[in-house]
Amino acid sequence: MESFRSNIRVFLAFFAPSFGWLVLFFVAPLVIIFLYSFGENVSLTEVETTWTWRNYSRILEPEIATLFWRSLALSGMSTIVCLVIGYPIALVIATARGAWKPWLLLAIILPFWTNLLIRTYALLNILGNRGRVNSGLEWLWERGYAALDAIGLNATAIMGEDFEPIIFLGRWSGVIIGLVYVHLPFTVLPIYAALERLDRSYLEASLDLGASQWRTFRSVLIPMTMAGLVTAAIITFIPMLGSYLTPALLGRGQVDMIANVIERQFKGANDWPFGAAMSLFLLYVTFIILAIQAFASMRRRGADG
């Protein structure tokens, strides 16, 4: 490893291609976006970098600030749902018999192999007013109505005239369900890894000392997998924050997140500088979150060691 690093020609041969790739497709676009974000539209197709802060100050306008808060709230709530659902799933996989594990893990990763657009359309089909969920509920409603009728009660008075479908699309609930569905694997895998690493004798020791299963879960399992939980929360939350497709399709333009509005600046509104400023602002928010996490874990390690 050492000689390999000190030999500059070998170093270049190995790293020049990937370095070039990074510059071309990552650094360069980022610089362009950065310059745009301080620019103004001078004509329909031209942007001039005038080093104005106006694009950034517009983010603070109520309409856009609300949008950012909504994105944070939607992502935050969805992340919490992901953690609550993901932890038991990870626990089941981690405690499953050896032969089962790869298959269960595969089941978690499988959705990644299907196109996101197709999966989101499938969700539309499930969550629509006449979708699977609502037709299931309607079926139950009809049975209930008939049953009440049969025992001589006034079914209409209790259950209403008609079945009222639950509306998901164009509402927060629909977007949250979509976000959770898409990002759940990101939550499960780090938690699973943390659980796998945990020596089972800690749990046995807790039981041995008289703790109940629930108490062991709360006082030993959760604290000892906290690092995995934090990682899971962050790598679930960050991509959620930049979600585009899910709010676009399931939100029906009524539950926009940041990415939807950014897209509009680059297309319909033709305001590239503002779109660029918002994109970068999202990036800064992400950095801040990561910095807080790094700081917290440093403090934690500092306190332990």
Next chain:
Amino acid sequence: MAEPIISIRNVSKYFGDFTALEDITIDIRPGEIFALLGPSGCGKSTLLRCIAGFETPSTGDILIDGKDMTEVPPNKRPVNMVFQSYAVFPHMSVEQNVAYGLKMDGMSKSEIAPKVAEALEQVKLGQFAKRMPDQLSGGQRQRVALARALVKRPRVLLLDEPLSALDAKLRDAMRLELVKLQQEVGVSFVMVTHDQSEALAMADRIAVMKDGRLRQLADPVTLYERPADAFVADFIGRVNLFDVTGRAPFTAKSLGALELPPGAEVPPVGDLVLAIRPEYIHLHPDTSGPIPAKLGDVGFQGDISVVEVTLSDGRAILVQVEHDETPALLALPLGAPVSISLDLTRASVLPVSDA
């Protein structure tokens, strides 16, 4: 004899079609140190985990204080365990670790504090109460595990290889400390070990296990002096084993006919071996003894030396030599002709292990 505190009755344990324990029956007495001894994989830990409640015996019963434990989960059993890895909770301080079990019993803070302090004093960790486990040495962590289990005043303390994670020097010191601690608290210890010297040094009684079966249960002296079979003889201490043929007199290759003293117990049937410990073989530094041999390595150990000699058929055996006699041997060249004589009153004829 007092009532046994733990009764293990005909316990067997199968993992699929693998037999980890086969028909084990053992009574543990109040206040004793009981060692489960055997080679790796013989089922010692499995038996201990059956007592703690982490494994359920496939057949048979375990009684603690006369009560059947089959339906009792680990958190309701009046025993506590010191895990091989210690399993000291890394996210709790030493104090919190020790208090954990008492908190689970629903004790109040004011009741817990003095008990924790006392338990930490007992294991000499008083000044470490506020430390986190990763600021402790392996030996200190082991004491936390001990204090954490003992503070609950269990009827029996279960220890899975309590000393194996410590370095050799600390291990010897901890043997004595554990025994002292046990005498202080008066709780029975059931201790798993694969180290025979540890078992001999610490235990009141030892159960020697092999392949899931109990081979012999006895006190250390009996195990050493009167092993039940060749496996036990070989596992406990150093021993020389010779296949023997014929009966009264026995013959062993390279030893010739063996006149056992009258009244020696001999198993009636089956393949037999003669077992004789190195200290009951006398080494003559010349050819004056009855059995000729060639001198091999002299393992000087200070008080004694363990010498390897080769018999006429090429078989190497161990002989123990007192300190006084060692210089004469060290003066001889390797391969020098010597001779040995056996003290057959101290030899035993045993069934071959896998009978």
